[in-house]
Amino acid sequence: MRRTREEAEATRLAIMEKGLELFSEQGVAATRLSDIARDAGFTRGAIYWHFKNKWDLFDAICEFYSQPFKQLSDASLSDQEQDPLGKLRQLLVGLLSKIEFDPSFRRMMVMFIRESSGICVGEISDPVAQFMQYQHRRRLSVIRNAIKRGQLPASIDPEAASWLIKAMVDGYITSWLQRSDYFSISSNADVFVDTVIASLSALQPVPDSVDDEVCTL
Structure with a gap:
């Protein structure tokens, strides 16, 4: 089922919120995208759909x-x-x-x-x-x-x-x-x-x- 624009934006914000939480606690270098995906309840593919890498996520x-x-x-x-x-x-x-x-x-x-x-x-x-x-x-x-x-x-x-x-x-x-x-x-x-x-x-x-x-x- 194709996601709506609103659903995609909600996913993006959820990834950013979890990324922010982990980055602030342990630093960007020590955080893997797989950690963010796991804790946010998404697949790594969902992460890469929105962000090229963790520094792209940091900038966002x-x-x-x-x-x-x-x-x-x-x-x-x-x-x-x-x-x-x-x-x-x-x-x-x-x-x-x-x-x-x-x-x-x-x-x-x-x-x-x-x-x-x-x-x-x-x-x-x-x-x-x-x-x-x-x-x-x-x-x-x-x-x-x-x-x-x-x-x-x-x-x-x-x-x-x-x-x-x-x-x-x-x-x-x-x-x-x-x-x-x-x-x-x-x-x-x-x-x-x-x-x-x-x-x-x-x-x-x-x-x-x-x-x-x-x-x-």
């Missing part, structure tokens, strides 16, 4: 669970946006709030932080590195838009600013995941994000030359 999970923030993200990248930092702020505050109250989104962030830190396999895989670079380029666009609009000083180092955002947000999320009973990540999201944005203005480019006396210290 990231895209699907990031979708609620795409409009804000795209707006902050637009040359026409008058308040790129404001849009970035809304995105980060919304992301932190969603982590606390949406278990699936929380798993997605756990999965990505695990993979992008390299703690699962000792190094970052090419698909994750490519996704990290994609996100980095988007953050750079936001920062440069903010500089153009006068929201950030022209003297800051955009590259350093991009990675500072990632480091601070990932670190904050990781700390909360370790001891979520200590504080509410959503209740403190506004103050934290304001601190991140304020920190960007202090970043300066690495000087072309360093004083010889300093080098001897």
